[in-house]
Amino acid sequence: MTPYKTNKLFLLSLLALSVIGCNFLASLFRQASPTPPVDFAATQTAFAASIRQTLEAAQSPSPSVPEFGSIRGNLSYPSQFIPPLRVVAIQLATQEAYFVDTVENQTSYQIDNLPPGQYHVIAYTKDGLLAGGYTQMVPCGLSAECTDHSLIPVAVQPGQVTADIDPADWYAPVDAFPPNPVP
Numbered sequence: 001m002t003p004y005k006t007n008k009l010f011l012l013s014l015l016a017l018s019v020i021g022c023n024f025l026a027s028l029f030r031q032a033s034p035t036p037p038v039d040f041a042a043t044q045t046a047f048a049a050s051i052r053q054t055l056e057a058a059q060s061p062s063p064s065v066p067e068f069g070s071i072r073g074n075l076s077y078p079s080q081f082i083p084p085l086r087v088v089a090i091q092l093a094t095q096e097a098y099f100v101d102t103v104e105n106q107t108s109y110q111i112d113n114l115p116p117g118q119y120h121v122i123a124y125t126k127d128g129l130l131a132g133g134y135t136q137m138v139p140c141g142l143s144a145e146c147t148d149h150s151l152i153p154v155a156v157q158p159g160q161v162t163a164d165i166d167p168a169d170w171y172a173p174v175d176a177f178p179p180n181p182v183p
Helices: 004-030 040-059
Strands: 069-075 085-091 097-101 109-112 119-123 131-133 155-156
Touching: 069 119, 069 155, 085 109, 097 109, 109 119
Parallel strands: none
Antiparallel strands: 069 109, 085 097, 085 119, 119 131, 119 155
16 A cells, blocks of 8 residues: 555544544533533634645645656767767666767766666767777776776666766777667
């Protein structure tokens, strides 16, 4: 049963018990004095309005936690300029691909609406001839001493932006990255 249905049942039960309780108290009061106080009806009306407001508030949607996250980073290319790129995030569990296209000399990217999970991030040139990945080479500094071109899993959490994911390893062997899944 969802929390919404549980809360609704609880509030309806509370309302029913409150009405029964008011009627019981009213009957006791009537037995104790032959004429009820003048403001009894007003009190009962105000109480009913309060219960109605409580039920309406319980039925209104509560702010929800975002279901999706984002990946953001900087772009580079081993040249005097950065060509238009397709930056792709591939979810490891499903192999589902999410992407964003960039324009010439764009220096950053962000891929939004990603389901939570682990991703590999790869930037492909639009012609599909070259690819740069977010690999172990990137945090190593892309120096000649760095030789590990394996892709780094990137964690995406709901409602959060995972930053500094730079697909900058353009020096990996040709078959180091999968072909562009969204050419």
